[in-house]
Amino acid sequence: MAPVPVLAAGGIGRGRQMAAAIALGAEGVWCGTIWLGTVESELAPDMRDVLYAAKADDAVITYGYTGKPCRAIRSKYTEAWKRPDAPQPLKAVPMQSILSGEPFRRAERAHRKDWMTYAAGQIVELVNEPVSVKTVVYDMILEYAEAMDRLSRVNED
Structure with a gap:
């Protein structure tokens, strides 16, 4: 082999x-x-602002994005998934991603940067312009x- x-x-x-x-x-x-x-990235302008402001410790592990552990930029959305009363994520791919899509779109339409998140690793603080x-x-x-x-x-x- x-x-x-x-x-x-x-x-x-x-x-x-x-x-x-x-x-x-x-x-x-x-x-x-x-x-x-x-x-060339297709990120929305508000999400770019969130990305450019993020530091390494803002790349938190969450299950709320995909149902599997992944790093995403800290937001009210990622914090809500840490609460004791948060529902269990849907682990079957792509169910959690389908579920999380609508809240992400709503945050984008309402320009709620505090609720916006995107999968990103700890090198996010190198991405600042x-x-x-x-x-x-x-x-x-x-x-x-x-x-x-x-x-x-x-x-x-």
Whole structure:
């Protein structure tokens, strides 16, 4: 049986993080949150504001988004799911996502940023202004090359 390539995911939004994952044996990386703040992203303007203001500790684990544990930006919605009287999430995919869709749309229509949430990891605080996908990719490649160069010099010493 051929070896299965391993992709690292979670907490990767910069080239240094990508280099660390590769150095630890990953074949590649899977990035998510870093793309949300790009100008090409389809996030609503109010949700972008929430995203750009978020810090790492605002990426909380919730079951209220998908029914499975995932990180999402803290809001009144995610906090409501932590209450003792909150209903049990619907764990059958995609039932909880279907259930949560309407509250998200209502918050967006009413411009209620305090109720808006979106799946995002702890690197969310690196996403604080609109940039192009081109810039994200270019910066990531440049940082990756610099980090790998530093790693190669460590081996030479």
